[in-house]
Amino acid sequence: MAFPSINEQMDVIKRGTVDVLPEDELVKKLERSIKENKPLVIKQGFDPTAPDIHLGHTVGIRKLRQFQELGHQVVVIIGDYTAMVGDPSDKKSTRPRLSHEQVMAHAQTYQDQFFKILDKEKTRVRFNGDWFKKMTFEEIMSMAASFTVARMLERDDFARRYAAQLPISIHEFFYPLMQGYDSVEIKADVELGATEQKFNLVIGRHIQKEYGMEPQIILTMPVLEGLDGKQRMSKSLGNYIGIDEPANEMYGKTMSIPDELIYRYFELVTDVSAGELAEIKAQLEDGHTNPRDLKARLARTLVRMYHNAEAAQSAEEAFRNLFVKKDIPDDMPVFPLKEDMRIVDVMTAAGMAESKGAARRLIQGGGVSLDGEKINDPFYNITPGDPRVLKVGKRKFVRITPALS
Template identity: 40%
Template sequence: MNNRTHKINTNESLIDEALSRSVAEILPSKRELKKELQSGRRLTFYLGIDPTASYVHLGHSTNYLMLERFHALGHRIIVLIGDFTAMIGDPSDKTSMRVQLTREQVLDNLKTFKQQIGKILNFNDADNPIEFKFNSEWLSKLTFEDSVELASNFTVQQMLERDAFKKRVAEEKPLFVHEFFYPLMQGYDSVALDVDVEVGGTDQTFNMLAGRTLLKRYKQKEKFVITTTLLVNPDTGEKLMSKSLGTGVGLDLGAKEMFFKIMQISDAGIYQCFVDCTRLSMGEIAEIKKRLDSNENPRDIKKELAREVVSMYHGSEAAFDAEKRWVSEVSNKNLAQDIHTVQIGFDESIVDLIARLDIVKSRGEARRLIKQNAVKINNDRVNSENATLVSGDILHIGKKHAFKVSVVSA
């Protein structure tokens, strides 16, 4: 590709965000990659995904949003579908052999992949088109001789350094020879595409470094590896999104189902989801982090997350409707089962009521709660101490207190 036909943005602040947001590690070094990005040379970035299921989930969106940032800088982007490697089965983080898929199963799974990924990446950009490729184009043509040649670049000891393999050997669980071929095949993708940078989750580090080895061997070329953060519960270390476990929030879901599923994400994962799965600026997310660290109910912030994500894929109107459905079908239903009814006089103010409930020690503290956005009526923040209540309203005070209101006449 001719650099002169593509304007490369070398803005340092944009490069710094691209090299830090959702980034776990950059190999061989962040400094060297930043230098390349500031040189004005157009780099080729690629990301591979195996169609082992029929949907792309929010955990994958981390990588596509990262590619979007590099695409905005003017670089060449390739999305690679591992239609051949999916038939081998990626052993990364697997305690047993991954079930091998047939060619027919793989083709069925990938039918809507481009459409789903296209909700994030613009495949119709005429000025800097994003390329969509399949690794069967070259891997299916490799001969047995070619495979032996590839394998000669690695030792069994190197393969057994992989944590997943090491663990299976220690536990005397079967480790199949064909599983060693997966990192060779993924590594060869880098050679076939002649890339400069590969992007992938931290669970792909071994495979991506295999590509770095092969690119040096066959093209005498350095390849950078960017590993991205995985969406995990920081309290347990468990993945929040997994195709294998069926816990992913699929990009193919409708607005309502997507909103409802996001509301089931652990509170501990809210902040990372804002960083990895939205287009909000890091400045905006920093303010959200402050609210999470304060006394604000995380459920309300999670609703903002769900609204933001659903808006990205279905538009703001659909997100608003989905939120209303969630409040109606889930939130209010759960509250009605758990909360007590409180009576309020016809002319009693909300400040007087809060003070009377012994949640705070004075009317002044009640006013402060309102100013701190800690008081809500039917999930809407109370902005004035003159707010009125009617029978049936749900009054939230802070994180822990909720009451159903019953207005009594004088």
């Protein structure tokens, strides 16, 4: 197999990348790979702590995909053992430890989703439990001996937690060591991770040296901000776009990102070419283009990537009808009504409000309408007559129909 030239490879590798450390070593590795016609081993680890992959994860996965396209060997590590520790990076507290069963179940759904982006044939998947569960205590001690507490405490989050008098459990110190040891096991040439992973990635270099290996290159990718534009995209913060989400959801969520993120999303999570990227950037800055239109293009692009062109088209139409023309959506959940019910009861029963109190407050706050008419009376009675559309907030709709009994 012929590899592209060093420059071509570096251009691809550096798109969107924050750090390549050290860059000259990477160039050397690439040179050697071309000379010996041998692919580099590219590693990225994933904690199967949450079962859904969202756009934030795809930043790294897509970089792996690019390496595959360049002809290199991608190894995805499922951190079944490390997940039981829980990565303390960027967390202010100890994560709950997961059971091995939970982890394995998550791992399966993870893999299904990986291959929406990665080429399955060209990907090796390894579980780090494969080697960790066989380790003797002696081996664990020698691994632990390769690193000092002082260096461990240099790490930002540990330092912060220590200073803030928050608990740090000993087992959390194992996380970076284990991740580093994974690189030893698979003889990684390059390890990819988010910027917050930098410390862990550097430890990988350190440990590889301890084990007499050539250290890996570390490549850090930015952490993608979520829908709120401030915090990292994450499932637990609820500000994410999942790659398995229905087309309309995906489109709508994309439209709600702040304008400042439009370019970043194009750069990090879509395939638009370098030329198009430059054009988008220019349009965002020229003051003539409505950022909304670029955002719509982003939304279409994403839906096309994870669904298809028709879905993108219809999601866009649905979005326009709903929010530009303020029509009601075509599809909405149906609530069968058997007998008269008060509106607050319907809202709670249909899952549109957490409690009757909350429903009442929504009504009093003017957030509820029935067939387009604002309802102000929390005791309003709905009768199972004609089908009616109940709207709560901006985007919760339910169609009330008489129950067929």
